[in-house]
Amino acid sequence: MGGIASDKKLEERARRMALRRDLGNRAPAAAKSTRGCGGAYLVAHACFACRKSFKVAPRPARELRCPCCSAALYEMGRAFKAPPSRNLAQWKKVQALYAAGFRFFSYRGNDGPPLPSQYSQVAAFVRDYPEHPLRIAPARQGRPLSPRPAPARAGM
Ligand SMILES: [Zn+2]
Secondary structure (H helix, E strand, O other): OHHHHHHHHHHHHHHHHHHHHHHHHHHHHHHHOOOOHHHOOOEEEEEOOOOEEEEEOOOOOOOOEOOOOOOEOEEEEOOOOOOOOOOHHHHHHHHHHHHOOEOOOOOOOOOOOOOOOOHHHHHHHHHHOOOOOOEOOOOOOOOOOOOOOOOOOOOO
16 A cells, blocks of 8 residues: 555656656747747738738738738738838838838848838839849739728739
8 A cells, every 4th residue: 555655656756847847948948939820930011001010920822901900911021120100201111112012021141222211212213223132022003002901902
């Protein structure tokens, strides 16, 4: 009888040690993680209606919607730095660059001229640097980007 009791004690001690070890191993990894579910990288997506940026995992199969106003979210790229939402001029510039096919990724070296700082410079910039390394998407022709919730739109 006594033997069984002490075995149980040993088992219990081993279980507690294992638990402690698990906790110790898990905590730092979780705190450092910059990834979302499933190990996907998060990419800045902009709502041009709210002038807000959201970090979400890109889902090519599905159009993402703004959690605030449910307008379409646009994938801006990992290096996108959202201007303050009150800065209409900067958001206008960012939207114009997006519409021209620019995405905000960091690229190797500095072989491309820096993006324009003012909306008024965008048209000339797009004309002068059609092969800019950050211009990775085709320019949108015709329909401008809608800043309002729009019915289903094909593609991003
Ligand atoms: Zn929104």
